[in-house]
């Protein structure tokens with residue numbers, strides 16, 4: 404007589420590990436997740452970071468302040484301009500230079516454009532992670548329009564290096580305002596398509612609603628910032644709480660949601676794109692006249708001391724901490740990168756969900772790996 | 778009864794949401810020009826890059842084979858990663874004085890991060906970015922370039 408094969412009940416299942424990454428399409432870079440599973444259920448997730456550690460903080464110690472800018476492009480490459488701005492603001496704060504309004508307004512517009520293109524790419528890849536390949540094409544097509552604006556004014560598409568201590572590298576291109584306005588008009592028309600394609604899609608709802616819930620308390624204690632934190636109701640927008648550049652003169656809403664699941668993190672980002680467009684519309688028609696750069700000493704030396712500046716990148720709060728000993732090189736530079744903190748919560752919120760949900764949760768945190776490893 | 782109605786509702790909503798998405802994708806079938814970004818490389822001949830595009834660092838020469846580089850070395854100093862190397866020589870000017878001048882302005886394209894600091898800080902505007910972006914070569918040594926052309930001289934009037 405044949406022996407009947409016994410099916411194990413969930414309690415008897417053995418725990419086993421699989422490696423997700425370092426080369427896995429859903430990690431968007433070289434991140435290795437050591438996932439412990441029981442059946443299909445995630446027991447724990449251990450992120451192993453450092454595969455593309457580039458030593459940016461250490462490198463900063465041997466170069467001058469204007470040279471640091473181009474390295475920060477390469478941390479969170481989708482928020483390149485905002486990273487540049489963070490270092491510039493820090494240097495300007497330390498030297499107590501007054502920055503003309505024109506520079507502030509242009510920087511703010513560029514930051515918001517950066518945020519839009521970052522969220523567009525995130526939308527594209529998040530859709531692709533969950534099986535909607537069409538999203539990827541549409542998202543990248545629209546992002547191309549922003550990249551063209553960058554390319555025309557800054558000369559770079561992703562790696563812009565547009566800010567420098569004391570202002571901007573070049574003035575805006577004569578076409579800049581027209582192009583931005585055209586883009587806003589175009590994108591306002593396109594954004595409802597995003598909703599029709601993905602936000603309202605039933606398969607997407609099933610895969611994201613109620614998945615990876617993060618409470619407000621946990622968001623605060625893990626230090627989750629950016630849209631991921633705000634989706635849990637944690638009011639953490641640096642643009643609101645500690646306005647820099649021209650954010651104190653524009654009106655916009657901080658997108659605050661309460662659910663804290665994958666779906667609300669998604670909605671938070673979609674809504675942020677709308678808010679960013681509002682900010683740009685308020686500024687684009689009244690860019691003040693004036694110089695695009697302030698005369699700085701040829702060799703910038705910060706006075707001895709410690710300086711900290713926070714900005715809101717597309718993924719959360721970026722802090723730049725500089726210790727200067729009065730030389731032309733900083734003594735120590737520390738970047739508080741949003742992605743590193745956002746990654747830390749992955750284990751906490753994905754326990755008890757299926758491994759397929761891990762892809763959705765990871766995608767909704769919008770991790771950029773070079774920013775984690777720095 | 779309730780649950781059945783809800784179940785049916787869900788199905789109808791689900792199909793409806795899928796149809797809505799299909800409408801978007803379907804509509805692009807009839808206007809394909811709005812979905813295409815660039816037809817590279819088939820548009821290679823008439824592809825115009827933006828004039829500020831940072832392709833590679835070049836040193837513009839005029840028709841008399843003269844450039845503006847004085848060999849001061851500021852670009853070398855400002856470059857964050859040692860991409861630029863200035864090799865200077867001593868020349869004797871017409872009135873018999875000894876003067877430092879540029880022999881070779883070496884630029885390693887493979888190391889350049891396109892930060893733009895060299896172009897921005899050059900005191901005599903001797904450098905510029907070209908719009909060339911097709912840099913692939915079969916030999917790494919070809920990426921080490923000498924920016925000043927052979928036999929070129931300093932433009933008159935540039936100190």
Ligand code: SF4
Pocket residue numbers: 845846847848849850851852853863898899900901902903904
């Ligand atoms: S290119 Fe400009 S900065 Fe560099 S050595 Fe020549 S003159 Fe000086």
Ligand code: SF4
Pocket residue numbers: 834855856857858859860861888889890891892893894895896
């Ligand atoms: S663009 Fe930057 S990295 Fe490239 S040669 Fe100039 S200073 Fe060096």
